[in-house]
Amino acid sequence: MKRIADSTVRRLSIYLRFLEEFEGRGLATVSSEELARRGGTTSAQVRKDLSFFGSFGKRGLGYSVPELGTALRDILGLGKEWNVVIVGAGKIGAALAQYRGFRQRGFVIIAAYDTNPEKIGRKLEGIEIRDMKQFESDVAELKPEIAVLAIPPEEAQSSLDRIARAGIRAVLNFAPVQLHATGDMTVKTVNMAMELEGLTFALSNKDGN
Amino acid sequence: MKRIADSTVRRLSIYLRFLEEFEGRGLATVSSEELARRGGTTSAQVRKDLSFFGSFGKRGLGYSVPELGTALRDILGLGKEWNVVIVGAGKIGAALAQYRGFRQRGFVIIAAYDTNPEKIGRKLEGIEIRDMKQFESDVAELKPEIAVLAIPPEEAQSSLDRIARAGIRAVLNFAPVQLHATGDMTVKTVNMAMELEGLTFALSNKDGN
DNA sequence: GCTAGTTTGTGAATCAATTCACAAGCCCTG
DNA sequence: CAGGGCTTGTGAATTGATTCACAAACTAGC
Numbered sequence: 017m018k019r020i021a022d023s024t025v026r027r028l029s030i031y032l033r034f035l036e037e038f039e040g041r042g043l044a045t046v047s048s049e050e051l052a053r054r055g056g057t058t059s060a061q062v063r064k065d066l067s068f069f070g071s072f073g074k075r076g077l078g079y080s081v082p083e084l085g086t087a088l089r090d091i092l093g094l095g096k097e098w099n100v101v102i103v104g105a106g107k108i109g110a111a112l113a114q115y116r117g118f119r120q121r122g123f124v125i126i127a128a129y130d131t132n133p134e135k136i137g138r139k140l141e142g143i144e145i146r147d148m149k150q151f152e153s154d155v156a157e158l159k160p161e162i163a164v165l166a167i168p169p170e171e172a173q174s175s176l177d178r179i180a181r182a183g184i185r186a187v188l189n190f191a192p193v194q195l196h197a198t199g200d201m202t203v204k205t206v207n208m209a210m211e212l213e214g215l216t217f218a219l220s221n222k223d224g225n
Numbered sequence: 226m227k228r229i230a231d232s233t234v235r236r237l238s239i240y241l242r243f244l245e246e247f248e249g250r251g252l253a254t255v256s257s258e259e260l261a262r263r264g265g266t267t268s269a270q271v272r273k274d275l276s277f278f279g280s281f282g283k284r285g286l287g288y289s290v291p292e293l294g295t296a297l298r299d300i301l302g303l304g305k306e307w308n309v310v311i312v313g314a315g316k317i318g319a320a321l322a323q324y325r326g327f328r329q330r331g332f333v334i335i336a337a338y339d340t341n342p343e344k345i346g347r348k349l350e351g352i353e354i355r356d357m358k359q360f361e362s363d364v365a366e367l368k369p370e371i372a373v374l375a376i377p378p379e380e381a382q383s384s385l386d387r388i389a390r391a392g393i394r395a396v397l398n399f400a401p402v403q404l405h406a407t408g409d410m411t412v413k414t415v416n417m418a419m420e421l422e423g424l425t426f427a428l429s430n431k432d433g434n
Numbered sequence: 435g436c437t438a439g440t441t442t443g444t445g446a447a448t449c450a451a452t453t454c455a456c457a458a459g460c461c462c463t464g
Numbered sequence: 465c466a467g468g469g470c471t472t473g474t475g476a477a478t479t480g481a482t483t484c485a486c487a488a489a490c491t492a493g494c
Binding site for chain 1: 480481482483484485488489490491492
Protein backbone atom coordinates (compact mmCIF):
# COMPACT_ATOMS: atom_id res chain seq x y z
CA MET A 17 0.00 0.00 0.00
CA LYS A 18 1.15 3.52 -0.78
CA ARG A 19 2.47 5.38 2.21
CA ILE A 20 -0.22 7.50 3.89
CA ALA A 21 0.72 10.88 5.31
CA ASP A 22 0.37 11.49 9.02
CA SER A 23 -1.76 14.52 8.32
CA THR A 24 -4.21 12.35 6.40
CA VAL A 25 -4.61 9.87 9.26
CA ARG A 26 -5.11 12.75 11.64
CA ARG A 27 -7.90 14.16 9.51
CA LEU A 28 -9.56 10.76 9.25
CA SER A 29 -9.77 10.78 13.05
CA ILE A 30 -11.46 14.16 12.90
CA TYR A 31 -13.96 13.02 10.28
CA LEU A 32 -14.78 9.98 12.37
CA ARG A 33 -15.53 12.15 15.36
CA PHE A 34 -18.10 14.13 13.35
CA LEU A 35 -19.58 11.01 11.85
CA GLU A 36 -20.17 9.63 15.31
CA GLU A 37 -21.90 12.86 16.26
CA PHE A 38 -24.09 12.55 13.16
CA GLU A 39 -24.77 8.88 13.91
CA GLY A 40 -25.98 9.93 17.33
CA ARG A 41 -28.31 12.44 15.77
CA GLY A 42 -29.60 9.86 13.33
CA LEU A 43 -28.47 11.58 10.15
CA ALA A 44 -28.38 9.25 7.14
CA THR A 45 -25.92 10.94 4.79
CA VAL A 46 -23.26 13.61 4.80
CA SER A 47 -21.38 15.40 2.03
CA SER A 48 -17.65 16.01 1.79
CA GLU A 49 -18.53 19.70 1.93
CA GLU A 50 -20.21 19.31 5.32
CA LEU A 51 -17.36 17.26 6.76
CA ALA A 52 -14.90 19.82 5.48
CA ARG A 53 -16.73 22.75 7.03
CA ARG A 54 -16.77 21.09 10.41
CA GLY A 55 -13.23 19.87 10.25
CA GLY A 56 -11.75 23.12 9.04
CA THR A 57 -10.59 21.84 5.68
CA THR A 58 -11.82 21.67 2.09
CA SER A 59 -14.18 19.22 0.43
CA ALA A 60 -11.49 18.26 -2.06
CA GLN A 61 -9.22 17.40 0.82
CA VAL A 62 -11.86 15.18 2.39
CA ARG A 63 -12.45 13.33 -0.85
CA LYS A 64 -8.72 12.96 -1.52
CA ASP A 65 -8.13 11.61 1.98
CA LEU A 66 -10.83 9.01 1.55
CA SER A 67 -9.73 8.12 -1.97
CA PHE A 68 -6.51 6.60 -0.65
CA PHE A 69 -8.61 3.83 0.86
CA GLY A 70 -11.45 3.33 -1.58
CA SER A 71 -14.72 4.81 -2.81
CA PHE A 72 -17.18 5.23 -0.01
CA GLY A 73 -19.63 7.77 -1.39
CA LYS A 74 -22.44 7.97 -3.91
CA ARG A 75 -22.20 10.72 -6.51
CA GLY A 76 -24.98 13.21 -6.20
CA LEU A 77 -25.79 12.05 -2.70
CA GLY A 78 -22.77 12.00 -0.45
CA TYR A 79 -21.67 9.42 2.10
CA SER A 80 -23.81 7.10 4.18
CA VAL A 81 -23.05 8.12 7.75
CA PRO A 82 -23.00 4.60 9.25
CA GLU A 83 -21.13 3.10 6.30
CA LEU A 84 -18.43 5.74 6.29
CA GLY A 85 -18.16 5.48 10.06
CA THR A 86 -17.59 1.76 9.85
CA ALA A 87 -15.10 2.21 7.04
CA LEU A 88 -13.12 4.80 8.99
CA ARG A 89 -13.08 2.74 12.17
CA ASP A 90 -11.81 -0.11 10.10
CA ILE A 91 -9.10 1.96 8.43
CA LEU A 92 -7.96 3.40 11.75
CA GLY A 93 -7.83 -0.01 13.34
CA LEU A 94 -10.61 0.75 15.81
CA GLY A 95 -12.62 -2.34 14.98
CA LYS A 96 -11.00 -4.21 17.86
CA GLU A 97 -10.09 -3.58 21.48
CA TRP A 98 -6.51 -2.61 22.15
CA ASN A 99 -4.75 -3.43 25.39
CA VAL A 100 -2.70 -0.61 26.80
CA VAL A 101 -0.21 -0.43 29.65
CA ILE A 102 0.85 2.80 31.32
CA VAL A 103 4.49 3.03 32.29
CA GLY A 104 4.86 5.57 35.09
CA ALA A 105 2.19 6.09 37.74
CA GLY A 106 2.68 9.80 38.35
CA LYS A 107 0.33 12.67 37.73
CA ILE A 108 0.36 12.31 33.99
CA GLY A 109 -0.22 8.59 34.26
CA ALA A 110 -3.17 9.30 36.56
CA ALA A 111 -4.66 11.81 34.15
CA LEU A 112 -4.38 9.29 31.35
CA ALA A 113 -5.78 6.45 33.43
CA GLN A 114 -9.05 8.30 33.94
CA TYR A 115 -9.24 9.80 30.47
CA ARG A 116 -12.66 9.04 29.01
CA GLY A 117 -11.52 9.21 25.43
CA PHE A 118 -9.57 5.99 25.85
CA ARG A 119 -12.36 3.66 26.87
CA GLN A 120 -14.76 5.25 24.41
CA ARG A 121 -12.50 4.25 21.56
CA GLY A 122 -11.91 0.70 22.68
CA PHE A 123 -8.60 1.16 24.46
CA VAL A 124 -8.43 -0.99 27.59
CA ILE A 125 -5.84 -0.03 30.15
CA ILE A 126 -4.81 -3.28 31.74
CA ALA A 127 -2.16 -2.07 34.18
CA ALA A 128 0.15 0.71 35.23
CA TYR A 129 3.81 0.21 36.18
CA ASP A 130 6.14 2.05 38.50
CA THR A 131 9.41 1.47 40.37
CA ASN A 132 8.41 3.41 43.49
CA PRO A 133 7.59 0.86 46.26
CA GLU A 134 5.14 3.30 47.84
CA LYS A 135 2.99 3.28 44.75
CA ILE A 136 3.18 -0.40 43.90
CA GLY A 137 0.07 -2.30 44.90
CA ARG A 138 -2.08 0.81 45.09
CA LYS A 139 -4.64 1.79 42.49
CA LEU A 140 -4.52 4.54 39.92
CA GLU A 141 -8.08 5.42 38.97
CA GLY A 142 -9.09 1.81 39.48
CA ILE A 143 -6.09 0.43 37.66
CA GLU A 144 -3.57 -1.64 39.53
CA ILE A 145 -0.07 -0.23 39.88
CA ARG A 146 2.38 -3.06 39.45
CA ASP A 147 6.09 -3.40 39.99
CA MET A 148 8.16 -2.59 36.96
CA LYS A 149 10.11 -5.77 37.78
CA GLN A 150 7.11 -7.75 36.57
CA PHE A 151 6.90 -5.82 33.36
CA GLU A 152 8.51 -8.32 31.01
CA SER A 153 6.67 -11.34 32.33
CA ASP A 154 3.34 -9.46 32.35
CA VAL A 155 3.82 -8.35 28.77
CA ALA A 156 4.71 -11.87 27.70
CA GLU A 157 1.51 -13.10 29.31
CA LEU A 158 -1.04 -10.39 28.57
CA LYS A 159 0.39 -9.16 25.27
CA PRO A 160 -0.60 -5.50 25.38
CA GLU A 161 -0.16 -3.86 21.99
CA ILE A 162 0.42 -0.29 23.16
CA ALA A 163 2.48 1.30 25.93
CA VAL A 164 1.98 4.82 27.21
CA LEU A 165 5.21 6.32 28.52
CA ALA A 166 4.59 8.79 31.34
CA ILE A 167 7.86 9.06 33.25
CA PRO A 168 10.59 11.68 33.71
CA PRO A 169 12.66 12.43 30.63
CA GLU A 170 15.90 11.02 32.07
CA GLU A 171 14.49 7.51 32.16
CA ALA A 172 12.41 7.66 29.01
CA GLN A 173 14.91 6.24 26.55
CA SER A 174 15.89 3.29 28.73
CA SER A 175 12.22 2.53 29.37
CA LEU A 176 11.52 2.69 25.68
CA ASP A 177 14.28 0.19 25.03
CA ARG A 178 12.83 -2.05 27.70
CA ILE A 179 9.34 -1.75 26.20
CA ALA A 180 10.78 -2.62 22.80
CA ARG A 181 12.63 -5.66 24.12
CA ALA A 182 9.47 -6.85 25.84
CA GLY A 183 7.85 -6.92 22.40
CA ILE A 184 5.50 -3.92 22.35
CA ARG A 185 5.50 -2.20 18.97
CA ALA A 186 3.59 1.04 19.61
CA VAL A 187 4.33 3.73 22.16
CA LEU A 188 2.67 7.01 23.04
CA ASN A 189 5.33 9.09 24.76
CA PHE A 190 4.63 11.99 27.11
CA ALA A 191 8.21 12.54 28.25
CA PRO A 192 9.67 15.71 26.79
CA VAL A 193 12.58 14.12 24.97
CA GLN A 194 13.42 12.99 21.49
CA LEU A 195 13.33 9.21 21.56
CA HIS A 196 15.17 6.90 19.24
CA ALA A 197 13.30 3.77 18.27
CA THR A 198 14.17 0.84 16.10
CA GLY A 199 12.63 0.49 12.69
CA ASP A 200 9.57 -1.62 13.35
CA MET A 201 8.28 0.47 16.26
CA THR A 202 5.88 3.37 16.03
CA VAL A 203 6.45 6.08 18.60
CA LYS A 204 4.28 9.19 18.88
CA THR A 205 5.41 11.90 21.21
CA VAL A 206 3.11 14.41 22.86
CA ASN A 207 5.28 17.24 24.10
CA MET A 208 3.38 19.95 25.92
CA ALA A 209 6.39 22.20 26.36
CA MET A 210 6.90 22.15 22.63
CA GLU A 211 3.30 23.04 21.95
CA LEU A 212 3.57 25.94 24.35
CA GLU A 213 6.65 27.13 22.51
CA GLY A 214 4.61 27.13 19.34
CA LEU A 215 2.26 29.49 21.12
CA THR A 216 4.93 31.85 22.39
CA PHE A 217 6.49 31.92 18.95
CA ALA A 218 3.15 32.95 17.51
CA LEU A 219 2.59 35.55 20.23
CA SER A 220 6.05 37.01 19.76
CA ASN A 221 5.91 37.18 15.98
CA LYS A 222 2.39 38.46 15.56
CA ASP A 223 1.60 41.81 13.98
CA GLY A 224 3.04 44.66 16.03
CA ASN A 225 6.08 43.14 17.61
CA MET B 226 8.19 38.36 7.81
CA LYS B 227 7.73 35.31 5.63
CA ARG B 228 5.39 32.80 7.11
CA ILE B 229 7.25 30.12 9.05
CA ALA B 230 5.98 26.56 8.91
CA ASP B 231 4.78 24.90 12.07
CA SER B 232 7.17 22.04 11.49
CA THR B 233 10.07 24.48 11.49
CA VAL B 234 9.10 26.02 14.83
CA ARG B 235 8.72 22.56 16.26
CA ARG B 236 12.22 21.62 15.21
CA LEU B 237 13.65 24.83 16.64
CA SER B 238 12.25 23.71 20.00
CA ILE B 239 14.02 20.41 19.60
CA TYR B 240 17.32 22.06 18.73
CA LEU B 241 17.01 24.33 21.74
CA ARG B 242 16.58 21.35 24.01
CA PHE B 243 19.84 19.84 22.80
CA LEU B 244 21.64 23.15 23.02
CA GLU B 245 20.63 23.44 26.65
CA GLU B 246 21.97 19.97 27.26
CA PHE B 247 25.25 20.98 25.61
CA GLU B 248 25.33 24.22 27.58
CA GLY B 249 25.03 22.16 30.74
CA ARG B 250 27.95 20.02 29.64
CA GLY B 251 30.00 23.10 28.82
CA LEU B 252 30.42 22.42 25.11
CA ALA B 253 31.45 25.48 23.14
CA THR B 254 30.32 24.72 19.62
CA VAL B 255 28.07 22.35 17.76
CA SER B 256 27.64 21.53 14.08
CA SER B 257 24.39 21.27 12.13
CA GLU B 258 25.35 17.65 11.58
CA GLU B 259 25.41 16.96 15.32
CA LEU B 260 22.11 18.73 15.94
CA ALA B 261 20.56 16.81 13.06
CA ARG B 262 21.73 13.45 14.33
CA ARG B 263 20.26 14.08 17.74
CA GLY B 264 17.05 15.56 16.44
CA GLY B 265 16.38 12.88 13.86
CA THR B 266 16.67 15.12 10.82
CA THR B 267 19.33 16.20 8.31
CA SER B 268 22.02 18.83 8.57
CA ALA B 269 20.59 20.68 5.57
CA GLN B 270 17.26 20.86 7.36
CA VAL B 271 18.86 22.35 10.44
CA ARG B 272 20.67 24.99 8.43
CA LYS B 273 17.58 25.81 6.39
CA ASP B 274 15.47 26.15 9.54
CA LEU B 275 17.95 28.57 11.06
CA SER B 276 18.41 30.49 7.82
CA PHE B 277 14.84 31.82 8.03
CA PHE B 278 15.95 33.88 11.01
CA GLY B 279 19.54 34.82 10.24
CA SER B 280 23.09 33.50 10.14
CA PHE B 281 24.17 32.15 13.45
CA GLY B 282 27.08 29.91 12.58
CA LYS B 283 30.69 30.18 11.52
CA ARG B 284 31.76 28.28 8.44
CA GLY B 285 34.28 25.61 9.16
CA LEU B 286 33.47 25.71 12.85
CA GLY B 287 29.75 25.36 13.52
CA TYR B 288 27.54 27.23 15.96
CA SER B 289 28.48 28.72 19.31
CA VAL B 290 26.33 26.80 21.78
CA PRO B 291 25.46 29.75 24.05
CA GLU B 292 24.92 32.15 21.15
CA LEU B 293 22.63 29.84 19.26
CA GLY B 294 20.80 29.04 22.47
CA THR B 295 20.15 32.70 23.10
CA ALA B 296 19.10 33.25 19.51
CA LEU B 297 16.63 30.35 19.63
CA ARG B 298 15.14 31.41 22.93
CA ASP B 299 14.70 34.84 21.44
CA ILE B 300 13.07 33.51 18.27
CA LEU B 301 10.73 31.27 20.24
CA GLY B 302 9.73 34.10 22.56
CA LEU B 303 11.27 32.45 25.62
CA GLY B 304 13.23 35.52 26.65
CA LYS B 305 10.44 36.59 28.99
CA GLU B 306 8.16 35.00 31.56
CA TRP B 307 4.69 34.09 30.38
CA ASN B 308 1.71 34.03 32.67
CA VAL B 309 -0.56 31.07 32.22
CA VAL B 310 -4.00 30.22 33.59
CA ILE B 311 -5.43 26.73 33.66
CA VAL B 312 -9.14 26.47 32.91
CA GLY B 313 -10.47 23.26 34.45
CA ALA B 314 -9.10 21.81 37.69
CA GLY B 315 -9.60 18.14 36.92
CA LYS B 316 -7.01 15.40 36.53
CA ILE B 317 -5.52 16.85 33.40
CA GLY B 318 -5.35 20.29 34.96
CA ALA B 319 -3.57 18.74 37.95
CA ALA B 320 -1.06 16.94 35.77
CA LEU B 321 -0.30 20.18 33.95
CA ALA B 322 -0.06 22.20 37.16
CA GLN B 323 2.80 20.08 38.42
CA TYR B 324 4.50 19.63 35.09
CA ARG B 325 8.15 20.57 35.48
CA GLY B 326 8.62 21.54 31.88
CA PHE B 327 6.48 24.62 32.37
CA ARG B 328 8.45 26.37 35.06
CA GLN B 329 11.75 25.40 33.47
CA ARG B 330 10.82 27.32 30.39
CA GLY B 331 9.59 30.44 32.12
CA PHE B 332 5.89 29.70 32.16
CA VAL B 333 4.28 30.85 35.39
CA ILE B 334 0.94 29.34 36.25
CA ILE B 335 -0.87 32.07 38.13
CA ALA B 336 -4.21 30.36 38.79
CA ALA B 337 -6.56 27.54 37.92
CA TYR B 338 -10.30 27.97 37.38
CA ASP B 339 -13.27 25.70 37.88
CA THR B 340 -17.02 25.93 38.31
CA ASN B 341 -17.29 23.11 40.86
CA PRO B 342 -17.87 24.68 44.33
CA GLU B 343 -16.14 21.75 46.00
CA LYS B 344 -12.91 22.51 44.22
CA ILE B 345 -12.94 26.29 44.48
CA GLY B 346 -10.64 27.61 47.18
CA ARG B 347 -8.58 24.44 47.34
CA LYS B 348 -5.13 24.10 45.88
CA LEU B 349 -3.99 22.23 42.83
CA GLU B 350 -0.31 21.45 43.22
CA GLY B 351 0.15 24.66 45.13
CA ILE B 352 -1.90 26.70 42.69
CA GLU B 353 -5.10 28.31 43.88
CA ILE B 354 -8.33 27.10 42.31
CA ARG B 355 -10.56 30.09 41.73
CA ASP B 356 -14.19 30.47 40.78
CA MET B 357 -14.76 30.72 37.05
CA LYS B 358 -17.07 33.64 37.88
CA GLN B 359 -13.98 35.69 38.66
CA PHE B 360 -12.32 34.77 35.40
CA GLU B 361 -12.98 37.95 33.45
CA SER B 362 -12.04 40.33 36.23
CA ASP B 363 -8.91 38.32 37.08
CA VAL B 364 -7.79 38.30 33.48
CA ALA B 365 -8.38 42.04 33.20
CA GLU B 366 -6.22 42.53 36.26
CA LEU B 367 -3.43 39.99 35.89
CA LYS B 368 -3.28 39.88 32.10
CA PRO B 369 -2.19 36.27 31.54
CA GLU B 370 -1.09 35.72 27.97
CA ILE B 371 -1.86 32.03 27.70
CA ALA B 372 -4.78 29.83 28.77
CA VAL B 373 -4.64 26.06 29.05
CA LEU B 374 -8.01 24.46 28.41
CA ALA B 375 -8.47 21.24 30.37
CA ILE B 376 -12.22 20.66 30.58
CA PRO B 377 -14.72 18.20 29.11
CA PRO B 378 -15.28 18.50 25.36
CA GLU B 379 -18.91 19.66 25.69
CA GLU B 380 -17.89 22.90 27.36
CA ALA B 381 -14.69 23.50 25.47
CA GLN B 382 -16.01 25.76 22.71
CA SER B 383 -17.99 28.00 25.05
CA SER B 384 -14.98 28.29 27.35
CA LEU B 385 -12.79 29.17 24.41
CA ASP B 386 -15.20 31.95 23.43
CA ARG B 387 -15.12 33.21 26.98
CA ILE B 388 -11.31 33.12 27.05
CA ALA B 389 -11.27 35.04 23.77
CA ARG B 390 -13.69 37.69 25.02
CA ALA B 391 -11.61 38.10 28.16
CA GLY B 392 -8.72 39.07 25.91
CA ILE B 393 -6.38 36.05 25.93
CA ARG B 394 -4.86 35.39 22.52
CA ALA B 395 -3.18 32.01 22.94
CA VAL B 396 -4.75 28.73 24.04
CA LEU B 397 -3.40 25.24 24.54
CA ASN B 398 -6.39 22.92 24.30
CA PHE B 399 -6.56 19.42 25.77
CA ALA B 400 -10.25 18.82 25.12
CA PRO B 401 -10.76 16.27 22.34
CA VAL B 402 -12.75 18.52 20.02
CA GLN B 403 -12.15 20.64 16.97
CA LEU B 404 -12.34 24.26 18.19
CA HIS B 405 -13.21 27.26 16.08
CA ALA B 406 -11.28 30.40 16.93
CA THR B 407 -11.36 33.90 15.56
CA GLY B 408 -8.54 35.14 13.38
CA ASP B 409 -6.20 36.75 15.85
CA MET B 410 -6.11 33.82 18.24
CA THR B 411 -3.63 30.97 18.21
CA VAL B 412 -5.04 27.66 19.40
CA LYS B 413 -3.00 24.46 19.63
CA THR B 414 -4.82 21.27 20.38
CA VAL B 415 -3.27 18.23 22.03
CA ASN B 416 -5.57 15.32 21.38
CA MET B 417 -4.43 12.10 22.94
CA ALA B 418 -7.18 10.00 21.42
CA MET B 419 -6.09 11.18 18.00
CA GLU B 420 -2.48 10.29 18.66
CA LEU B 421 -3.53 6.84 19.78
CA GLU B 422 -5.49 6.44 16.57
CA GLY B 423 -2.32 7.26 14.69
CA LEU B 424 -0.76 4.30 16.52
CA THR B 425 -3.57 1.86 15.83
CA PHE B 426 -3.53 2.91 12.20
CA ALA B 427 0.17 2.13 12.05
CA LEU B 428 -0.29 -1.19 13.86
CA SER B 429 -3.14 -2.23 11.59
CA ASN B 430 -1.46 -1.28 8.35
CA LYS B 431 1.98 -2.62 9.02
CA ASP B 432 3.56 -5.34 6.92
CA GLY B 433 1.68 -8.58 7.34
CA ASN B 434 -1.84 -7.49 7.89
C1' DG C 435 -37.40 8.00 -19.02
C1' DC C 436 -35.64 12.72 -19.65
C1' DT C 437 -33.77 16.83 -17.55
C1' DA C 438 -31.96 19.63 -13.90
C1' DG C 439 -29.40 19.66 -9.92
C1' DT C 440 -26.02 17.48 -6.86
C1' DT C 441 -21.84 15.48 -5.37
C1' DT C 442 -18.20 12.14 -5.91
C1' DG C 443 -13.57 10.58 -7.49
C1' DT C 444 -9.42 11.82 -9.58
C1' DG C 445 -5.88 13.47 -12.97
C1' DA C 446 -3.47 17.90 -13.52
C1' DA C 447 -1.77 22.06 -11.60
C1' DT C 448 -0.20 24.53 -7.86
C1' DC C 449 1.86 25.34 -3.62
C1' DA C 450 4.96 23.97 0.21
C1' DA C 451 8.68 21.44 2.41
C1' DT C 452 12.78 18.90 2.11
C1' DT C 453 17.02 17.53 0.15
C1' DC C 454 20.95 18.29 -2.89
C1' DA C 455 25.07 20.26 -4.00
C1' DC C 456 28.45 23.57 -3.96
C1' DA C 457 30.70 28.21 -3.50
C1' DA C 458 32.24 30.98 0.26
C1' DG C 459 34.33 31.48 4.66
C1' DC C 460 36.81 30.08 8.59
C1' DC C 461 40.45 27.51 11.35
C1' DC C 462 44.74 25.18 11.78
C1' DT C 463 49.23 23.60 10.46
C1' DG C 464 53.61 24.19 8.77
C1' DC D 465 50.70 33.36 4.65
C1' DA D 466 49.40 29.40 1.60
C1' DG D 467 47.03 25.05 1.45
C1' DG D 468 44.07 21.42 3.36
C1' DG D 469 40.11 20.29 5.79
C1' DC D 470 35.63 21.53 7.63
C1' DT D 471 31.13 23.53 7.90
C1' DT D 472 27.92 27.09 6.82
C1' DG D 473 24.36 29.37 3.97
C1' DT D 474 21.57 29.10 0.09
C1' DG D 475 19.89 28.77 -4.82
C1' DA D 476 18.17 24.78 -7.56
C1' DA D 477 16.08 20.35 -7.82
C1' DT D 478 13.17 17.18 -5.96
C1' DT D 479 9.70 15.25 -3.36
C1' DG D 480 5.30 15.65 -1.09
C1' DA D 481 0.72 17.73 0.02
C1' DT D 482 -3.13 20.47 -1.26
C1' DT D 483 -6.23 22.62 -4.38
C1' DC D 484 -8.46 22.96 -8.86
C1' DA D 485 -11.58 21.60 -12.12
C1' DC D 486 -14.38 18.56 -14.47
C1' DA D 487 -16.30 14.14 -16.31
C1' DA D 488 -19.04 10.49 -14.40
C1' DA D 489 -22.76 8.90 -11.61
C1' DC D 490 -26.53 9.34 -8.89
C1' DT D 491 -31.46 11.37 -7.26
C1' DA D 492 -35.67 13.62 -7.77
C1' DG D 493 -39.23 15.86 -10.08
C1' DC D 494 -42.19 15.90 -13.79
